[in-house]
Amino acid sequence: MKEQKNTIFKTVYQYNQTPISAADMEKLLEIARDCMDVRNYVYDRYGGIRALPKISPGYTVQNEMTKSGLRERLNLPSVYFYLSIFDALGDIKSQWARVKNEIGKNIRANPNLTPEERHYLRFVMKQSQCFEMVLVGGESAPTGKWIRIYESMREGVDAHRLDQYLRRQVRRHLVKPHSEAADGFPASPKGYRYGDHGIYLAMKERGKRLFIPLTDNNRYTRQVYIRLYPEESKLTVNVPVQVRQRHPAGYDGELGLAVGLKCMFVTDRGRAYGERYLEYQSALTDYVREKLPRHRRNMKYNPGTKKYNAGKARLEKAMHDYVNAEINRMLETEKPGTVYLPKLPSAPKAGFSHRINATMNMWQRGYVRSRLIRKCAERSVEVTEVFGKGISNQCSGCGAEGEKKQEMFFCKACGMELSERENTARNVLKRGRGIKEETAPEGKS
């Protein structure tokens, strides 16, 4: 199984050391308002359908914005001007991504489209040159090999109607971004300089820099965001820091689980989840055992059939809700990077009382297991199954065979005394680690 390697952005904050004077705050707010104006100008001019061919890679927008004279009118330092343009372009691009995503969903859900039509629409959406041509017209016709592919794609479908469908979808979903937030502005090293236990920020007055003492001496060389809190005479320097994480939500480490009927999971540290599982399971089993025979006798004419089914469904749902809630609680508490669990034994052991056997037969191990695997996948948690034979009889301390009595495990060889389930979970963890070492890249041959 793959390891999840994710790069995420974390924001590091720097704070002003002393309160910012009202006059200085006003100068900073003026820059923030100008940057908002620049963003809204870009949104307005390039956020619509016709501007689609201009937004990637963005040189056209940059050139047109330079010529627009807006920067001179605002008298804004060029560093803030251009960063605001790029910020706005980024917003427009995410807006387009969102629109395409929505349309993709509609295409999938539209029962009136044939597979060929869906194929054509998906192709057009994916190929930016084709997409632009459909939306904006001849100006940006596809070039090179795409002409032939595009032409062949249009054969056999009513391309005219499908293009219209696509245009309608875009018009319905595309919203020009707009901002009323003037609470800060972006800055790059062209606009700031660290020094003297603080940061110097470029101001609108030519050549002037405003000095803000900071509470720390860290220096960064990337684009930051100056966030203003005028009521509190405060600002923060928000620095995006890229961190590599094994898991985006901080899930890490290994977890061995004993899986059971009495309690859904016991971890290798002895923590229990789903301790009331048997109650739910027994309620369902008892209900089926008590109601089913009468109901079966005259299945077709029995008015109780509906009632029986409803009653069974209600108990089943209660159990499933409980299982799901407990798996969530377990994953959110333990935050494992890898979960080990024993492989499902082939059949439940015989030799229990009739009632227990019935419960065992109905034990929804498959359900608990599939939900666990699914929920782990949603959180990018790796799941590895380990060989389960003899796993509860082995001592997790020394490996010798031990004895189980009243839910406790005793090892004569090393003297270990531990709850039976915890001992099993520790063995699961040990066996899981063993598998991992065997399949580690170095050991591959």
Ligand SMILES: [Zn+2]
């Ligand atoms: Zn032992």
